[in-house]
Amino acid sequence: MLPVYKPFCKAHNEFLYLQRVVFQWYPPNMNKDLTTFAVILAGGSGTRFWPLSRETYPKQLLKIFGDQTLIQATLSRIAPLIPADQIYIVTNPQQEEQIRFQLQAPSPGFITEPIGRNTAAAIGLAAMTLSKKDPNGIMVVLSADHFIRDERVLLEQLRLGREIASQGYLVTIGAKPTRPETAYGYIQTGEALPDFQGAERAARSGFARSDAGGDGIESVALRPPHRVVRFFEKPDREKASLYLQSKDFYWNTGMFIWKIATILEEINRFMPALAKGLKTISEQGAETIKEVYSHLPSISIDYGILEKSDKLAVIPAEMGWEDVGSWNALDEILPKNEAGNILIGNVVNVGCNNSIIYANSRVIAAVGLDDIVVADTDDATLICSKGKAQEVKQVVEILKTKKGEEHRVHRTVIRPWGSYTVLEEGLGYKLKRIMVHPKSRLSLQSHTKRSEHWVVVAGTARVTCGESVYTIGANQSTFVPMGVKHRLENPMDEPLQIIEVQCGGYLGEDDIARYADDFGRAAPAASGITGPVGAVKKVM
């Protein structure tokens, strides 16, 4: 064991503590050949946080708390443990582009499913893909939409989990329940794993440190790993209360650690249809993935594998974990005022209680509301009884049957060069505010069915229009006729903002031919999955 120095400041104490825990469990020569991959499940349909989330803009892309989006926070959280080039995002084609924009540096890999087929298929595809990189590797499965108050505890759980996984266990991460939650699954723990006295010691050293440092980490934060007796799906209130009172029940966080080889073996054993599909994709490559996926069983890894396997272990801990699964989850995460309200943005509150009001720039005036969620966006507002938050997805279903776009996209669309906001659409015209980052430019493009009027309202634009290249500043305008190749560029160090008035008989975003692009979009759009094994590609 390394000598323990007396800390000379809080940060040093932190460093010494991490050093001690890490090296106690992972002496320098242990597991050095085991590559650890992180697989972050980031699919989802963008329904439960509608209208902030959309089909093409799921909740993991939202800054629901703090300065980072949920997916950015997920990557930051594991950065101390896993390098960016061993992190892979599993997502779908609708959401991939926006996730790529958010995660440009350091850039993870992407594993793209043609359609969502629940977690068993997603994890299977990831395991198959990563086994080609390192069949002996360890795979940590995380979700892109979790909140974790004490990330240090999670890191310790993952380090311990990696150790246990290397012995052939399927390890789940358990979170100590803090309330009789009926929206979560539960894990019942059995006997402690006998082989991890080191972990026990680490747990004890955690206790000692907590007592000594008084930094708020409870002595229960670290617990030795246990076997799993059983999984319990979302219970009713009565059962949830019993689980809460017991010391043997933990929330199933949906975070897992296992050897790639172990999970592939278990898929072979318990889900032969999935195993066969993965084999086809592995052997025949990208062309088959769409066809194979359409026949895969759509079930969760819990139901398909974990409830059947005898290799399960759980690492329990208290880390302030929450699944950001619906608007109600904010109640457990964000600070409230004296009346129990969470008020964000331009809210006028007159006598509300226990309500969540998520405004934007428009005024949201709430009078005398109890247990109501309000979420406002440019083109849609949700008002929902807290008890019915799960039914928001029905709203999205209804919107899909209408001709609108409010279930699919936001008015503001983020692009690698900046963003645009659709301010208004009318018969024969569409109005956009376009913001271009400093030193960025859109593609060289043309449209067959519309012309564009541009008025610069802030910054300076370099405009390519046909053969001409010229510069215009604030309060100047230009005209791009239909069919003419053009490009908008911000050559300066300040953002460029223009108002664009499009005129034409058809104004869809797909009326665009790209001739050159800084972001690789000039080639014909790929359909389905491309890259090695059809699924892995890196951000350009």
Added chain:
Amino acid sequence: MLPVYKPFCKAHNEFLYLQRVVFQWYPPNMNKDLTTFAVILAGGSGTRFWPLSRETYPKQLLKIFGDQTLIQATLSRIAPLIPADQIYIVTNPQQEEQIRFQLQAPSPGFITEPIGRNTAAAIGLAAMTLSKKDPNGIMVVLSADHFIRDERVLLEQLRLGREIASQGYLVTIGAKPTRPETAYGYIQTGEALPDFQGAERAARSGFARSDAGGDGIESVALRPPHRVVRFFEKPDREKASLYLQSKDFYWNTGMFIWKIATILEEINRFMPALAKGLKTISEQGAETIKEVYSHLPSISIDYGILEKSDKLAVIPAEMGWEDVGSWNALDEILPKNEAGNILIGNVVNVGCNNSIIYANSRVIAAVGLDDIVVADTDDATLICSKGKAQEVKQVVEILKTKKGEEHRVHRTVIRPWGSYTVLEEGLGYKLKRIMVHPKSRLSLQSHTKRSEHWVVVAGTARVTCGESVYTIGANQSTFVPMGVKHRLENPMDEPLQIIEVQCGGYLGEDDIARYADDFGRAAPAASGITGPVGAVKKVM
């Protein structure tokens, strides 16, 4: 009595009935010298129907039900009884312009108060003003924000009321309660007036007709006038239930009929301070009204006069009357779906009950709401528990303390030549959609602090810019530099629509110099009250 012909169709039956009732009460030679004026109280602060109503756009300007706004409906309702040039609107300077736009033809007169001082002052000012036109006249006082299901009954009440008023009574219109409403005032009736056997006969003929015609008018629709025992302010639920059970209680509709001379006498008797103020205004004219008004007592006519006078009479009837006083009033007026919801506009409803959801073009998704009012506009949304609808005015108070405009104006502002909508305001720019009616034009104007870019998106514009006059069509643009005289005109028979991008350091609506205007706005704006007695003027 005129002979009664057998009706040959429903309309003829209607005509005969009206002829009979009218001539029974008003033989041709009776009251022929009494001019009947209507005074419509249309002030208000635009708070209780916020955000649909605004300080400059009160609820009487809204089409809350049907094709007409509330104030248009009020004028239509009394048109059979009182010619337009005997109708006067009492309002305030903030709201006068928009009311004028709505009531251009036939055009009523306007009596403008510098500030609101409740109904006693408003009625006193109107009585004083009209006494100069005909001191022997009759004055009908109406509100601009009432709903009346059976307008024929009201007309009959007013005809009868005019008769009674000519005998020196202060006549109030009572409405039979249909529920134990706690938001209305009540009138307790005493003995029947002995002098109006004719009215009794009319009432009986009303019965007979109802029995014969079977057209849905209840036999109680017409009742003989009574003396008033007492007024009761908004009662609690228990008292309201007792009033409902009694046959002697009626809702105080706030509609009155009296001789101008009678109400002025009573003001002299019971409100000497008001009487003195009115005398000053009458003698000294427009200059004094602002000063005088600031010292007038701000009390209602009910409290100041009616509760004290011994000249009161009430005409009770059932006409389906409602005061459109708050969002809750819609419950009594608009049709509901099976779950008790009133859903207007682009609403997605998932399991709501007894809620009022007033959407516009944006999607309003409501999930599991009970007894909630939602009202959406371009720049503000209200979500309010039905039980707290009276507290909406607090929202407006809070907004006044912020720097925004959401309590004062709408994004869309109606003008006599068309309308404009502020689509977005940013640092250094403002974006408007401008619609110009066929064959209409804005004023010849200039701005000192902004220039304007115009893009025509529909129709054809004739543009005056400096010395040039030219025509541009859809997908064409033009530029109006700062300080240059310009004019926008629609010379065609179809509406003209343009997008305007304003650029400049200051973008307020008051940066405008007008040189010529079709709507009389080129002269410097009048401050306070102008015209005869300082208060009466006609729409130009």
